[in-house]
Structures are given as C-alpha cells and as structure tokens.
Amino acid sequence: MFVLEWCEFSWAVRNMFAAIGVPYHAIELDSAALQKDNVGGDLRAALGVKAGAPTIPQIFIGGEHVGGATETFDAFNDGTLKERLASVGLSMDASSIQNAYSFLPKWLEPRTRS
Template sequence: MASLLASRQAFTACRATVRRSSVVRTMASKADSIKETVAANKVVVYSKTYCPYCTRAKGLLSDLKVPFKVLELDTMGAEGTELQDALQTITGRRTVPQVFVGGKFLGGCDDTVAAHASGSLKTVLGGVGISI
C-alpha cells in the first residue's frame, strides 16, 4: 500500500512538472508569436471587441487613416487568453488595448490618445513611413 501511495505521489508530481513546463513553453511561444506579429506589421493593436477603450483607440487610428493589424483576443478562445498573458510578460500590462508602432509598445488607449494630442504619434508613425 505504501509503495502504491508513493507511486501515485510521484506520478502526480511528475504530471504537475509536465503541466508547468508546457505552460512555460506555451507562454514562450505566445510571446514569440507576439514579437513576430509586431515585427511584421507597422501598427498592431491587441484588443477586445467589447472594450470601449479598444474601440476608442481603434477609432482614432481609423479616423487618422492609419493601417493597422488588430487581434481581437476575446474572439480567439484560449489562445486569446494565452496571448493576453504573454502580453503582460512583454509590456508589464495585461489590460487592452495594447498598441505597438514600429515594433515598439506605444501603450494603451490613454497613451495613444495623448501621443496624438502631443503630436508624438505623428512622429512615431512617420518613423515607420505612415503620414497622418
């Protein structure tokens, strides 16, 4: 009986280790996916369809006629949650929207609106060949 209990505990510990390592692997691959997406596109917005801040940031970019790639995390199931978790490791924030320009994190809605108001958004976009 004792050996059966020891075997079960060893199995449980092994399974937990495998689960943790696959979570770490998934986070790394999602972070790599984010980095690839951000590198391949001049402007990227990680968003959720129902978020009013996301709507405002996307609306501003649309009004300025800025071409951007949007990833709606809430429509992606578990992958969207994993991407949002990975965004936190990259940017230090879990909230959306998360706006990237020229491969660099610009910020969320308030940051994007403030950058536009100050004129720095025009400069940053100009640096990647987008004029507004």
C-alpha cells in the same frame, strides 16, 4: 494592436486611427478563433508581461510598444504619435481632431493630470 472585441477603449483607439487615416491590424484576443485552447488568454498573459500592464488595448507601432488607450491618446495630443508613425513610413491627418480623448466613451469622467 491587441484588442478585445467588446472593449470600448479598444473601439476608441480604432475609431481614432480610422479618423486620422492610419491603417492598423487588430488582434482580437476574445475572438472565437482565439478562444480555442485559450490561445487568446495565453496571448493576453504574455502581452501583459511584455507590455508591463495587463490592460487592453495595447498598441505597437513598428514593433515598438506605445501603450494602452490613454498612452496612445497622449501620444496623439503631444505629437509623438505622428513621429512614431513617420518613422515607419506612415502619415496621419489630424486636422479635424483637437483632442484624442474625445474618442473615449462619453460615460467616463474626464481625466485630470497633476
């Protein structure tokens, strides 16, 4: 996953993966190591082109783009995240989670779908 260290949406996805027991690798685009020569900024620009969205986080499983935080939560809620993880030999324990959106910051207004 490509994340920002300070981003609450990035932390929400990390917290969900930790809660369901899914290992992940986070590339922190705003880390001190990636600030040199604007490497993080260049990666973020390239990621925006590849993902088709400038938002962070952006999640990939087995090299396949899942999307940002909301797409990842939607995939959890509709079962496709479990399928994607299984396709790369990973499992998850979702028994204690009813709705992935519960990991979002509490200051957000609830999303409604039309």
